[in-house]
Amino acid sequence: MEKTNLCGMFVEEIIAAVAPLGLEKYRGRQLAEWIYQRYATDFAGMTNLPMDKRILLEEHFSVESVTLAAQEEAADGTTKYLLALEDGLAVETVLMPHKYGNSVCVSTQVGCGMGCVFCASTLHGVVRNLTVGEILAQVLYVNQMLSIKNEKVDSVVIMGSGEPLANYEQVLNFIRLCHEPYSMNMSYRSFTLSTAGLVPGIDRLAGEGIPVTLAISLHAPSNDVRSRLMPINQTYPIETVFAAADRYASASGRRVTYEYTLIAGINDSEEQAKELARLLKYRLANVNLIPVNPVPERGLFRPEKEKIQRFLQILQAAKITATVRREMGTEIRAACGQLRHKVLNGKSSQRSA
């Protein structure tokens, strides 16, 4: 008999699911706390539930979780986990310790269909969407790791593999569930959702009344260069993305973050910095400059330090809030998709050997 997974359900759904076993409402709340606050992945250890109910639960239900398939840790504490899902597929999750707390970057799809040229996540295409439980299980896994040090995840960046707005319902329910007091009680402001620029999804998000930070992967100030880097730009060109971001900013009152991966000789010139400054001048925006993780086989290299500084100065001189993202864990392939790609390649070369 197929068991029903409880991880990813709201408490009302858990209560309704377990009621036929004779479990009262407050038992449903206890189950939610075990799963979301104490990271339980089976029923045997849920000691405040009667033993006969635990046995019944074990027969009919499961708590979907992830297991560690590979891990790399950098000197600065950035840790990338390749986490196996129950069907054997795997996704990447990254823990980034900051002075102001622990941030975790989660994946929302296995692979990605967006085709951005600088990104390893898209090399094998999109395989499938993750469920609420599978996205949440990544945070629960990291929380469990952090609990050893008496710490927890303080903020979530939805910027791992996958386009979150292409898996809209699951991603939104994941955010809502993390916000619930019986779960992780996280404020909406502690979430950043990063999109390649799916305009209808941005507009839908603006209507939700959930003030997450919106991050737009921009990467170029002109349509010709952006289309070369991001095929999605042919469907939603820059001007439509900016218009949707402006609507989001005015609906949420939140500054939009523009991610800009700097690639030598492609989007790092002074003219491009000035054009970017012109585009953002009157917008509620800030810019996150990200020196590319080199992909030599695609001719993508990191600009020299002086060039990165010059790009930054031009933006700052135009009064645009801009920073260069702290180099975290480049030695552990912290850019999205690289660890999974390495492991997949290892497996395929083993098979063909």
Ligand code: SF4
């Ligand atoms: S950068 Fe993001 S949207 Fe683009 S291919 Fe990679 S995961 Fe997908």
